[in-house]
Structure formats: C-alpha cells, structure tokens
Amino acid sequence: MLGRASFAVLLALGVGAVAPGVAAAWEEPKVPEYFITVVEGETTHPEESILSTSGSVRIPHAKVVQVRLRIEHDGLTVAENTEEGKGYEEGDWLSQVPQVGDVVYLESPVGHIVASDVYDGLPSMDPTVCAGSTNFSGQRSENEEVEGSFITVVPHSSYTAHRLGGEAQIASLSGSSFAGDFLKPLALGETVRAREHLKTSLAGGETYTYTSETQRPVGACPLPPAPPPPPPPPALQGSIFKLVGTTIKKLLKSGWTDQVTINQPGTVIQDLYQVGGAVPATASAHKKGHRHKPPALLLARGSATAAAAGTVTVRLRVTGKGKHALSHSHKMRAELVTTLKASSGAKLNIQTRTVTLDR
Numbered sequence: 001m002l003g004r005a006s007f008a009v010l011l012a013l014g015v016g017a018v019a020p021g022v023a024a025a026w027e028e029p030k031v032p033e034y035f036i037t038v039v040e041g042e043t044t045h046p047e048e049s050i051l052s053t054s055g056s057v058r059i060p061h062a063k064v065v066q067v068r069l070r071i072e073h074d075g076l077t078v079a080e081n082t083e084e085g086k087g088y089e090e091g092d093w094l095s096q097v098p099q100v101g102d103v104v105y106l107e108s109p110v111g112h113i114v115a116s117d118v119y120d121g122l123p124s125m126d127p128t129v130c131a132g133s134t135n136f137s138g139q140r141s142e143n144e145e146v147e148g149s150f151i152t153v154v155p156h157s158s159y160t161a162h163r164l165g166g167e168a169q170i171a172s173l174s175g176s177s178f179a180g181d182f183l184k185p186l187a188l189g190e191t192v193r194a195r196e197h198l199k200t201s202l203a204g205g206e207t208y209t210y211t212s213e214t215q216r217p218v219g220a221c222p223l224p225p226a227p228p229p230p231p232p233p234p235a236l237q238g239s240i241f242k243l244v245g246t247t248i249k250k251l252l253k254s255g256w257t258d259q260v261t262i263n264q265p266g267t268v269i270q271d272l273y274q275v276g277g278a279v280p281a282t283a284s285a286h287k288k289g290h291r292h293k294p295p296a297l298l299l300a301r302g303s304a305t306a307a308a309a310g311t312v313t314v315r316l317r318v319t320g321k322g323k324h325a326l327s328h329s330h331k332m333r334a335e336l337v338t339t340l341k342a343s344s345g346a347k348l349n350i351q352t353r354t355v356t357l358d359r
Contacts, residue, residue, distance in 0.1 A: 028088050032206040033058040034115050036069075036106050040097045041215035043153045043191040048160060050215060053079075053098065055106040056091035057114070065090035068107040071098045078102070082110055115208045123178070123194040123214055130221035131188045136168040137179040141212070144196040146170055146178040150218065151191050165190055186218045236346040238262040240338060240353065241311050248326050248357045255317045256300060263309045266342040270314050272300040274325060275333040275354065297325060299334055330359045 035056045043050060055069040069092035070080030079096045090108075098104055098119040106115045123146060125138040136148045148168030154161040170180040178194075186192060193215040200208050242259040250256070260268045273279055277296030299322035304312040318326065326332065336353040 029058045029060050031060065031204075034106055034108070034202075034206065034208045035211070036104055036115060036117055036209075037211040037213070038097055038104065038119060039213045039215070041193070041213075042217065043215055044189060044217045045153050045155055045160070048153075048155070049095070051095060051097045053094040053096060053104060054091060055093075055104075056089065057106070057108040058089040059108075060088055062088045066109040067092040068105075068110045069094055070105050070107070071096065072103045072105060073099060073101075115202075115210075117210050119212075122212060123196045125192065125194050125214070125216070127222045129192055129218075130186065131218050132185050133221055134181040134183070134185050136170075136181055136192075136194075137177070138194060139176055140173070140178050140196050141198070142176050144198045144210075146173060147195045147197075148180065148182075149193055150182065150186055151193070152189065153191055188218055188220070190218045191215055192218050233264055233342065233344045233346070236262075236264065236266070236340055236342045236348045238268070238338075238340045238348065238350055240351065243336075243353060245355070246357070248329060248332065248359050251300065251316075251357065252318055252323060252326055255302070255315045257313060257315045259311050259313050260304070260338060260340075261311045262306045262340055262342075264342050264344070265306055265308055266340060266344075266346075267303055267305050268312055268314055269303045269339045269341065270301070270316055271298060271337045271339075272316055272322075273297065273335045273337065274299055274322075275335055279335060279337060279352075296335070297321060299326060299332075326357075329357075332357045 037054045039050055039052045041050065053069065053071060055067060057065050057067050059065055064084065064086055065088065066082070066084040067090045068080060068082040070077050071094065072078065079094050081092050081094055083090055083092045100119060100121040102119050104117050104119060105113055108114050120141055123138055123140045126135070128135050129137065140146050148170070150165045152163040152165055154163060166182050166184060168180045168182055170178060172179040193213060195211060195213040197209060197211040202208055238261050240258060241261045244258065246256045256272070258270070260270070262268055273296035275296070278293040279296050298319050300316040300318045302314045302316035304314045306312045333354065333356050336355060338350045340348045340350060
C-alpha cells in the first residue's frame with residue numbers, strides 16, 4: 001500500500017455476491033472494495049473491551065464471498081478467522097489487536113492475499129487532550145487522514161449506548177503529527193477517540209482502505225513542567241574604581257569618599273585600619289603571625305548598597321576611637337580594606353590599599 005506497509009493484490013473477478021457485512025454501505029459497490037480496521041484502547045467502562053481487528057470485502061455481483069483475516073507476528077500466525085457468506089459482502093472479526101510490527105492479512109478467497117498492513121500503533125493522542133481542554137493533537141501514520149470525536153458511554157442492562165459529544169476540527173496534518181480542537185472542552189467521564197484512514201487504489205480499479213482507531217477515557221491534564229531553575233549568579237567581582245586622597249582634617253570633618261564597582265546586586269563595605277595591628281578576619285584574611293598581634297584600630301567605616309551591577313559611592317565616617325587617635329596625630333599610615341557582599345550570600349574581600357594620611 002502506498003504510504004504504508006506493502007500489500008499484495010491477488011484478485012479473482014466475478015467471485016459471486018455476498019450479504020452486507022462490516023464497515024460497508026448498503027449500496028452494492030461498482031468495483032471490489034477491501035477493508036482492514038484495527039480498534040484499540042479502552043473506554044470509561046474498561047470491562048467492555050473494544051479491542052478488535054476486522055476485515056471486510058465487497059465484490060459487486062458476487063453470490064458468495066469468502067474472507068480470512070489473520071495476524072502474523074515474527075512470521076507466525078497468532079490469530080485468524082475465516083467467514084463465508086452469501087451476497088456481495090462479507091466481514092471477518094477478531095477480538096485481538098496486533099502488536100506494533102505485526103502484519104495483518106486480508107485474504108479473499110482463502111489463500112489469496114488481497115491486502116496486508118504492518119501495524120504501527122497509531123494514531124496516538126497527546127496527554128494534553130484532557131479534561132478542560134479543547135486541544136486535539138497527536139501522532140499519525142504519515143499521509144493518513146485523521147478524525148476525532150468524544151463520546152459518553154452509557155451502559156444499559158442489555159446494550160451500551162454511545163452518545164456523541166462533539167467532533168474535532170482538524171487544522172493541521174503535518175508529517176507524522178496532527179492538530180486541531182473541539183468546539184467545547186472535554187470532561188472527565190467522556191471517552192475521546194482518534195481515527196486515521198487511507199484509501200488506496202489497487203490494480204483494476206479496486207480499492208483498499210486501512211483504518212486504525214484508538215480510544216481512551218478523558219483524564220486530568222498533566223501538570224505544567226516546572227520552570228527551569230534560575231541560572232547561578234556570576235562569580236562575585238569588584239574593584240576600587242576611584243580613590244581620591246584625603247587629609248586627617250578632612251576625614252575628621254566630613255569623612256572620606258571613594259567609588260567601588262560590583263558586578264551584581266549587593267553591599268560594599270570599607271574599613272580603614274591604623275597600620276600596626278592585626279586586621280580582623282571579617283574584613284581581611286589573616287596573614288601568618290597576625291593572631292599574635294593586637295587588633296588593628298578601626299579608624300573609619302562606610303558602606304553602600306548596589307541595587308544592580310555598577311559603581312557605588314562609599315563614604316567612610318570616623319569611629320569614636322578613630323577620632324581620638326586622628327585628633328592627636330600629624331601623620332598616620334592606614335589600610336583600606338574593601339569587602340563585597342552579594343545579595344545571593346556570596347562574600348569577597350578585594351585588594352587592600354595602604355594610604356598615608358597627613359594633617
């Protein structure tokens with residue numbers, strides 16, 4: 001068969017007529033017609049199996065039609081049935097569906113293969129064909145037409161009614177996929193079904209139609225995928241952008257201002273220590289032997305908050321002890337320690353500057 005698995009045609013014309021059978025109209029055909037149909041899945045009442053493989057033959061002016069339907073797995077026949085009837089049409093039916101890769105053969109008469117198809121398990125519906133959604137999409141066998149509908153299955157004591165709820169509007173058939181929608185959302189308790197079919201012309205004007213259908217209860221829609229985790233922040237970096245010298249007098253009167261760059265939101269802290277003591281570990285890494293020194297005197301401190309990456313201005317103001325030391329000094333050497341603290345929690349001590357303050 002064109003566009004699907006291969007089939008063979010071994011037709012004998014004028015074989016006799018048959019009674020009406022499966023999947024055929026009541027009007028007698030003008031040319032021989034052959035059909036294979038596979039239905040799989042389940043409805044909202046799984047105890048009532050819908051699994052079936054059927055085949056039918058319609059031969060004009062025939063008096064007797066013989067049909068054999070069989071399923072072959074890895075070259076071995078795993079299911080078959082033969083029917084013979086009077087009239088121009090006869091059908092055959094199996095309560096078994098092929099596995100993916102199995103071959104379904106239709107013979108008429110017995111021993112003469114008129115059509116065969118390799119079952120591919122399609123069509124299939126996407127998980128988004130679900131309760132509350134109007135979506136109808138999935139995968140199909142390439143080149144095959146697709147139909148969709150949803151029904152309500154109502155069991156009665158002696159029969160089961162199938163009430164049609166709506167049909168899908170197919171908007172796209174592209175490659176191995178299909179897409180469309182229903183006019184109203186699907187609901188729990190309904191059964192949704194997809195059907196694909198392809199009609200092929202055979203030698204002599206005969207036709208062969210392959211149909212495959214899948215059904216399943218309408219289920220809850222899948223949860224949307226979790227958003228991807230945010231990318232990790234870049235490594236914390238920064239530097240002193242602009243450091244203008246100052247004097248002891250200016251520092252005591254108005255503080256000391258400089259500019260520092262930081263590459264992400266966070267806080268910039270600057271501490272000015274008198275040279276000669278150990279700089280605290282919270283501001284700068286210990287140097288070997290510093291733990292034996294008395295702590296350095298903190299002369300001034302300042303901080304600034306960066307709402308985003310960029311340059312901030314830090315103003316250092318003199319501490320109480322720093323004011324006393326500076327007020328009695330004409331010259332003092334000091335270390336300026338800059339610490340960056342990112343909003344993410346990262347912390348970095350950047351370069352230490354040694355400065356000399358004159359009166």
